[in-house]
Amino acid sequence: MGAGVKGDPGGEGMSVGVGGGAESAVAISVGAELAPLEIAVTRTLIVSGAIASRDYQDVHHDAELAKEKGSPDIFMNILTTNGLVGRYVTDHFGPTVVLRKVAIRLGAPNYPGDTMVLTGKVTAVEQAGGSESGSESGSESGSESGAGNGSGGATAVVRVVGANGLGAHVTGTVTVTLPKSGGQA
Amino acid sequence: MTGDLAHAALKVFEGLPAATAGVGKDLVNEPMIRHWCEAMGDTSPAYEGPDAIAPPTMLQAWTMGGLSGHQGRSGAYDELFALLDGAGYTSVVATDCEQEYLRPLRPGDAITFDAVIESVSERKTTKLGTGHFVTTRMDVRADGELAGTHRFRILKYAPTARPLPEKKAARRPRPVVNRDNAGFWEGVREHRLLIQRCSSCGTLRFPWLPGCGACASQEWSTVEASGEGTVFSYVVMHHPPFPAFDPPYAVGLIELAEGVRIISNVVGVPYDKVRTGMPVRLEFMRVDEELELPVFRAGDAGPGSGCASGVVSGGDSGGVSGGASGGEG
Structure with a gap:
């Protein structure tokens, strides 16, 4: 469902509509916040994430060996965190969004039994072709952005934080290119 | 390492x-x-x-x-x-x-x-x-x-080394013994708590120092504490945990019967039951094979309020408090 271009009623800067998952259009503008996503950090999630990412480090599946290494329990591996952060952002913008970059830093470990709440905020939006403000690129005129396989929509940077009971498990930024408005990518 | x-x-x-x-x-x-x-x-x-x-x-x-x-x-x-x-x-x-x-x-x-x-x-x-x-x-x-x-x-x-329970119990820090306080630690070894007394003006002082705070004289002798005292003030240590210490525990500032004060542990009473004015009595606690320390045992004054009678027997168990009486200044 490609959504049509939305105007910028508030005049707050850039704001384009993109296909948000199913039918609703999601306006994207600097400062926009993503709905939080709560992830139950279960033992199953930690282990299945580790195995799905081909990471057999014992600290991600064997609690006893994790303890021997000074950790109170097994903990989520960085690849799973990376996957969850990516999913969080692509879930928000819909399947036609293109992930450009995911950069994360880990802090407090994700131990079983904890809950991680992902939150995100759009910190930058750049129109295709480098136009600086909410140009409504409903036409085909938008030149391809420098990124390789782009379908030419706006590029947005989302600041993501995943907080658990111990503090910030992950902080990072995700860069996405939105499908060119008005059409399917 | x-x-x-x-x-x-x-x-x-x-x-x-x-x-x-x-x-x-x-x-x-x-x-x-x-x-x-x-x-x-x-x-x-x-x-x-x-x-x-x-x-x-x-x-x-x-x-x-x-x-x-x-x-x-x-x-x-x-x-x-x-x-x-x-x-x-x-x-x-x-x-x-x-x-x-x-x-x-x-x-x-x-x-x-x-x-x-x-x-x-x-x-x-x-x-x-x-x-x-x-x-x-x-x-x-x-x-x-x-x-x-x-x-x-x-x-x-x-x-980071986590305290491995039991395996290798951490030891209490060692006291720093020097020329100015060696006499005190010799006394501890003999189960005597020694207080310095100025030879010029007679002022008692503790902890041990080379000179008298009252008259500056460097001449001194010692008197042995009777072992009686009261809790003048105290704190309860919760955090941070130090190796060899098991918080929470009470650290008291004990006023000895002789009038000087000493900091040490208050034992024989739960940490949250220590009170100012509580009578205590000196005993020597063996910390490990090479260290003994003077600590203060609160009497088993019972749950009642009134601060029991002045003298609290220290001879209930431990046995380390044996030789602490006598020698008055």
Whole structure:
């Protein structure tokens, strides 16, 4: 469902509509916040994430060996965190969004039994072709952005934080290119 | 324990390959994509069907060695790890991951990769322990075409020693004994709590000091404390926990019958039942095979309020309080 271009009623800067998952259009503008996503950090999630990412480090599946290494329990591996952060952002913008970059830093470990709440905020939006403000690129005129396989929509940077009971498990930024408005990518 | 590694010895690895001509063990494939999506709870339709792409965040997964280990790892990388392992930095934790996706990966793509050691940090101390950050950058290719870059930072560290219960009980800190206070510790060894008395003006002083605070005279003798005292003030230690101490516990400022005050533990009463004015009596507590310390036992004054009678028997059990009476100043 490609959504049509939305105007910028508030005049707050850039704001384009993109296909948000199913039918609703999601306006994207600097400062926009993503709905939080709560992830139950279960033992199953930690282990299945580790195995799905081909990471057999014992600290991600064997609690006893994790303890021997000074950790109170097994903990989520960085690849799973990376996957969850990516999913969080692509879930928000819909399947036609293109992930450009995911950069994360880990802090407090994700131990079983904890809950991680992902939150995100759009910190930058750049129109295709480098136009600086909410140009409504409903036409085909938008030149391809420098990124390789782009379908030419706006590029947005989302600041993501995943907080658990111990503090910030992950902080990072995700860069996405939105499908060119008005059409399917 | 960890040995110090000269940073220079680690920096020589910067720029050396971490992996050369690595080959992904599997072609990009639907089952692994599906397993990934199941684990992540990712239901995006982009990852299924005839036009499926792999979730971009799987980039590193295609390069993983799995249970059978890595291929294409360079000698330099193994050497660096051996060096760090040898110095005691045996644990690994990933701290940063930066990935850029240049083109989507699709089932059937053959993955190859090269990686370089970008940097090895100076020795850093983190909450987890002390160690070195190692940053690598990997180029991931699909059918020979650059598909993504992957910068990865790990901390190779020696875990912070956690108090291993029982195994190796930490010992109390040793007292610093010097010429000015040696006499006090000699007294402790003989189960006598000695107070200094100025030979010129007769003022008692504690703790031990070379000169009199009242008249500055450096002449002194000692008197042995009777062992009676009261809690003048106290604190309860909750945090931080020190090795060999088991919080919470009460630390009292005890006013001895002779008038001087001494800081020590209040024992024989729960930490939260210590009160100012509470009568206590000296006893000597054996801390370990080479250290005894004067501590103060609160009487078993019962749950009633009234501060029992002045003298509290210290001879109930322990037996260490035997010789503390006598010698009055």
